[in-house]
Amino acid sequence: MNGASMQFKVAIAGDFRDRDGQIKFDPDALACLEANPTIDVTFLDCPVGGPLPENVFSDFDALIMKRTPVAAAALDRSDLRIKHISRQGTGVEHLDIDACTAAGILISNTPNSVRRPMASGAMALLLNLAHNVHGKDAGLRADGWASRFRSQAPGLGGRTLGLIGCGSIGSEILKLCTPWEMRRIVSAPSKTDAEIERFDATRVELDVLLEQSDFVLLCCPLTPSTKQMINQDTLSRMKPGSYLINIGRGELVDEPALIDALSRGHLAGAALDVFNPEPPAPDNPLIDMPNVILTAHNIGMTAESIRLGNTMAAAAVAALAKGLRPESVVNPAVLEHSRLKGLLDTAKD
Numbered sequence: 350m351n352g353a354s355m356q357f358k359v360a361i362a363g364d365f366r367d368r369d370g371q372i373k374f375d376p377d378a379l380a381c382l383e384a385n386p387t388i389d390v391t392f393l394d395c396p397v398g399g400p401l402p403e404n405v406f407s408d409f410d411a412l413i414m415k416r417t418p419v420a421a422a423a424l425d426r427s428d429l430r431i432k433h434i435s436r437q438g439t440g441v442e443h444l445d446i447d448a449c450t451a452a453g454i455l456i457s458n459t460p461n462s463v464r465r466p467m468a469s470g471a472m473a474l475l476l477n478l479a480h481n482v483h484g485k486d487a488g489l490r491a492d493g494w495a496s497r498f499r500s501q502a503p504g505l506g507g508r509t510l511g512l513i514g515c516g517s518i519g520s521e522i523l524k525l526c527t528p529w530e531m532r533r534i535v536s537a538p539s540k541t542d543a544e545i546e547r548f549d550a551t552r553v554e555l556d557v558l559l560e561q562s563d564f565v566l567l568c569c570p571l572t573p574s575t576k577q578m579i580n581q582d583t584l585s586r587m588k589p590g591s592y593l594i595n596i597g598r599g600e601l602v603d604e605p606a607l608i609d610a611l612s613r614g615h616l617a618g619a620a621l622d623v624f625n626p627e628p629p630a631p632d633n634p635l636i637d638m639p640n641v642i643l644t645a646h647n648i649g650m651t652a653e654s655i656r657l658g659n660t661m662a663a664a665a666v667a668a669l670a671k672g673l674r675p676e677s678v679v680n681p682a683v684l685e686h687s688r689l690k691g692l693l694d695t696a697k698d
Contacts, residue, residue, distance in 0.1 A: 356389045357410045357670040363395040364415035364437070365659075370394075378659035381667050388670050406431045411666045413437065421448035432688060433669050436679075437662040439463055439518075440598065442571045446680050453688030456679040457665040460517045462657035463649050467568075468521035470648035471596050474620035475564060478592045479505045483642050503563065503590075503617070505529045511562025513555070513578075514569025514597065515540050522568065523548035534558050537569075559586040564594060571598040581606040590617045596648060599625030608634050611641065622648040669693065 359382060365374045372392055382388050391409070395402055399417040406423055411433040419434060424445075429452060434444065436458040449456055477483060481502035488496030508531050512519050515537035523533055533550035536558045545552040555578075559565065565587060569575050579593065580603040587593070593616060595602055604625060610616045618640035624633075627646060635641050665675035672693055674684070683689060 355387055357385070357387050358389045358391070358408065359411045359413065359666055359670075360405050360409040361390065361392045362399070362401065362412060362414035362417045363393055363397050364417055365392070365413075366397060375656050375659035377656070378663035381660060381663040385667055385670055388667065411435060411669065413662050413666060416443055418443045419445060419449065421445045424448055424452045424454065432692065433457070433666060433675075435662045435665045435675070437462075437658040440570065441679055442598070450680045450683045450686070453683060453686035455669065455675070455683050455689060455693075457662075457675040457677050458679055459658045459661035459665075460677055462661050463654050464517045464521050466651045466654035467518045467596060467649035468525055470622070470644075471518070471522050471566060471568065471594065472525050474594050474596070474622070474642060474644075474648065475510070475566065476505075477642055478564065478594070478618055478620055479503055479508070484639065487639065503592075505531055508532070508563040509534060509561055511536070511558040511565045512550070513537075513558065513565065513567050515545060516568070516570070518596075519568045520548060522566065523550050534561065555583075556586060559583055560588060562588060562591060564592045566594040567597040567601050569597050569601070571600050576600050577603045579603065579607065581609070584610045584615065587616065589615055592617055593619040594621075595619075596622045599623040599627060604633075604635070608638075611635075611638055618642075620644075622646055 361374060365372060367373050379390070382390050393402060393405070401417055405412060406426060407428040407430050409431055412431060413435045415437050431454055433455045434449065436444070436456065439458050439460045441456060441458060444456060446456060479502060481500050485500045488500055510526060510531045510533050512522060512533065512535045515523070515535050519537070526533055527549070533548070534553045535545045535550050536553060536555045537545065540552060542552050567579065578601055584606055593607065602625070607619065611619060620642040621635065622644045623646050629635065635643065668675045669692070674693060678684070684693065
């Protein structure tokens with residue numbers, strides 16, 4: 350078991366280094382890998398977000414990463430060795446899933462690590478908008494106590510939250526909303542009425558949601574059908590004076606159209622954790638808009654989410670190294686691939 354031929358070689362991408370190049374990978378996650386004597390771990394010396402060294406796909410069995418892209422061309426090689434890409438986080442649009450499946454590469458992610466931190470982050474943005482915390486803070490700093498009665502805030506009482514997307518994060522948001530007794534409506538084509546009603550919410554068509562919501566919250570994945578789903582047309586259907594919150598992906602929103610709707614006062618405000626592109630340009634008009642809250646794609650980035658994400662990503666690799674199916678397999682069709690059948694005991698789910 351200790352021979353080099355029996356080693357399960359794991360590469361950890363540069364995503365887990367800080368700006369100074371120091372490794373930022375949770376000790377418990379590393380211990381999870383090192384507990385198996387057949388696993389050999391290498392921290393790659395590459396930039397955050399890639400590109401990956403060319404030998405990653407030929408020299409390693411598994412790759413732990415965050416946002417490093419993997420395209421089909423990288424997998425088109427006769428010496429392909431890699432069998433597992435373990436994504437710390439949820440979104441996988443930067444991975445060519447079809448190409449990975451065809452090549453026999455299992456993709457896993459860690460949705461449970463971000464569900465509560467992202468949902469509570471979304472609620473922080475919602476509450477900030479509802480009480481105009483950012484406006485009141487700026488008013489006090491600029492004008493002192495004289496600003497006390499100038500700021501108006503809509504509050505949450507009697508308001509309608511429109512949720513676009515209802516996966517693990519969206520369902521957690523619905524649970525966290527319960528104490529505020531908001532009306533909750535959801536647009537989620539993949540969900541049934543009964544699945545939505547479990548959270549005391551109502552499933553509606555997108556047009557109805559836009560017309561009736563005081564707060565529209567995006568937490569759906571980026572797909573061809575959701576790209577720029579918030580655009581000039583859909584923004585015009587939103588209730589005048591309503592608010593937009595985006596914790597999904599920047600590409601869900603047509604930013605120039607959003608800027609126009611905010612500038613004209615059609616929308617009262619917005620809270621954005623994501624942009625297109627990222628990072629936003631220094632002269633992006635959103636940065637100087639007083640009715641917009643901005644965070645750097647980090648609203649759910651807490652010590653808890655990072656620790657859990659690292660540990661869950663490592664646990665997925667450790668499971669595959671023992672011939673077990675990891676949790677949260679993104680491309681389950683790959684389990685039938687010949688490259689995995691000799692390694693994976695698919696009966697152990």
